[in-house]
Amino acid sequence: MPLDQVADEKEMSFLDHLEELRWHIIRSIIAIIVFAIAAFVAKDFVIGTVILGPSRTDFWTYQKLCQLADLIGRQALCIDTLSFELVSRKLSSQFMTHVSISFFVGLVLGFPYLFWEIWRFIRPGLRPQERKASRGATFSVSVLFALGVMFGYFLIAPISVRFFSAYQVDASLQNLFDLSSYISTVTMIVFGCGMLFQLPVVVYFLTKAGIVSSSLMKSYRKHAIIVILILGAIVTPPDPFSQVLIALPLMMLYQMSILIAKRIEKREARENKEK
Incomplete structure (x- = not known):
């Protein structure tokens, strides 16, 4: 076998x-x-x-x-x-x-x-x-x-x-x-x-392990947006629309990770309450 x-x-x-x-x-x-x-x-x-x-x-x-x-x-x-x-x-x-x-x-x-x-x-x-x-x-x-x-x-x-x-x-x-x-x-x-x-998957497991929380990611959301916009400005032509075109999917990915972490926290709180 x-x-x-x-x-x-x-x-x-x-x-x-x-x-x-x-x-x-x-x-x-x-x-x-x-x-x-x-x-x-x-x-x-x-x-x-x-x-x-x-x-x-x-x-x-x-x-x-x-x-x-x-x-x-x-x-x-x-x-x-x-x-x-x-x-x-x-x-x-x-x-x-x-x-x-x-x-x-x-x-x-x-x-x-x-x-x-x-x-x-x-x-x-x-x-x-x-x-x-x-x-x-x-x-x-x-x-x-x-x-x-x-x-x-x-x-x-x-x-x-x-x-x-x-x-x-x-x-x-x-x-x-x-x-x-x-x-x-x-x-x-x-x-x-x-x-x-793979950020949402990583956040999922880190949240399950108690290392990352939705509140922590929310507190650093402004910093993350600034970093994403800077990256967008570096790789795009000198046009604000192009910068947003690059940054928007990354922002959505970060927001998705926050929602995933929040959903896990609610589920675990509900399971702990039922015990």
């Missing part, structure tokens, strides 16, 4: 736990490698269409921003020029970039399965009440991660690329971005947004 099917009531030694963890990690790595190989084979689509998409003016986000600019009469929103070129300066740069992008895509696509394997390892050690409270954790994490990745790819990444390509310390300087620099920036933004969108 596989170790992850051993009855919960049966005690396992420390080495048994390590063995079980090893197999969870191995299965996760295999899943990521499978997705990475598929991404490596589909080079034209993954690199040419997806990864390099934000470097072209025909990217979906740029087109929609120009349509929005025409609709509301704010041409500052329209991104119809990108003043930079991508270059590859090292002999092995393109091949290594191909490999690193394939691994990154494998990690993004395999992240839900990776979390599921980790959760399968952790879940048997939880009490029945904790298992019940954490039901649907894999689904929630996967959905939030997907939303964060799309938010980063379709909004933050293209606007950031536009900002850095338009920024000049002197008009005589030409932007020739190294391919690896562009790839690392885009992938960091996309994966970082995916992890940032």
Whole structure:
């Protein structure tokens, strides 16, 4: 019988736990490698269409921003020029970039399965009440991660690329971005947004553990809004509407976390009253 099917009531030694963890990690790595190989084979689509998409003016986000600019009469929103070129300066740069992008895509696509394997390892050690409270954790994490990745790819990444390509310390300087620099920036933004969108899940478990409360998050809400607006101002063009466009989803995410914490507190207060 596989170790992850051993009855919960049966005690396992420390080495048994390590063995079980090893197999969870191995299965996760295999899943990521499978997705990475598929991404490596589909080079034209993954690199040419997806990864390099934000470097072209025909990217979906740029087109929609120009349509929005025409609709509301704010041409500052329209991104119809990108003043930079991508270059590859090292002999092995393109091949290594191909490999690193394939691994990154494998990690993004395999992240839900990776979390599921980790959760399968952790879940048997939880009490029945904790298992019940954490039901649907894999689904929630996967959905939030997907939303964060799309938010980063379709909004933050293209606007950031536009900002850095338009920024000049002197008009005589030409932007020739190294391919690896562009790839690392885009992938960091996309994966970082995916992890940032896990805030409601993190707050949920921290609230259950008594570390975070809704009142604490409310008291720091103004500080959080200021930080979010500053981040929005850094990565967007010098236009207040663009700044709000970036900051609004993050504010909603923070407010959602407050509501989650408040709901947990009410539920626990009701359960304690019934005891």
